[in-house]
Amino acid sequence: MCSMQNVAIAMVIMALTTYLIRVIPIGFVRRKLDNEWFQDFLYYIPFCVLSAMTFPGVIYSTTPTGATTPHYASAIIATVVAIVMSWKNRGLVRVALVAVLVALMVELLLPVVF
């Protein structure tokens, strides 16, 4: 960890970089883009970004920091539960909370079963 002052500078740099990325397009693009292909492209972007972030990242998500091997089992089972619940339109919070609980149960039960 660097000195206190450096951390403060680094924090400002991080925040500014993040904000500039967000503000430049919406702040300055006023023209409605009439290209139909590009509008479709932008429509799919949120789905694609979230999907690419989730897979394969999610299968490592329950591994505690410092663990030597990834805890795939709890993550995969919880992910399957989350997908099924989402398919049934169960809402953000319920899906997230149930997935955490399922992951926790698997983590607790796995050492008992094997």
Next chain:
Amino acid sequence: MNEFIRGVKKGFPICLGYIPVSFTFGLIAVKMGFNPLEATVISLTNMASAGQFAGIRLIEGGAPYIELIITTFVINLRYMLMSLSLSQKVASDMPFYKRAIMAFCITDEVFALAAMEKEDVKFPFFGGLMITPIFGWTLGTFLGAVASSLLSPMLQGCFGIALYCMFIAIIIPPARTGRKVAIAIILSALLSCLFTYVPGLDVLGKSGGGGWAIIISAIVGAAVCASIKEVKRFRRRQHQEGGAHV
């Protein structure tokens, strides 16, 4: 219904979902040597999950500022696409200051809900949409930072999945009815896996904290889905013109 209230109602589930995720961020930040105030300020000023996790890792490792800028830029580049997308969904005469305020909270989840609006996104609606998630994200970080010594590593690990399941809960329901949305999701996930596991391609997953892999997977996935219709339209046109150009 009042647009602001409607936004608050839509945003509140995101706020609840953010708490366990930012809680994890708080835990990890403190474990890395940041104090709870620093961790909380980072969350409040960034509102960026993956970017923050990568950022604190770099700061902790004493990485040069330029590396911090590049990594933050690459991981958060997707927000630029979202911001561009949102620029098409607000009234063209919306003043700059309103756009500047909205820009602050273009997160994956808030954007996704705003993007799914049928009509143009109005400023009071987006304001309502963003206000509780900002609060939840900041509060969760603070709680995680102060509770860091109380939780077992296993419990901390399990909180990590909350963010991803929120993503899943956002993208799966629209995929039920929209076949192309389903294609977009599967294609981007496959590409992202390729960039993570296939030797040679995995350089994308390893550099820039995985930011390049995400951005390229998303761009290709969205471009392909946007083109499917183009192909169909092109074929239809050819068909109508009696296949003259074939």
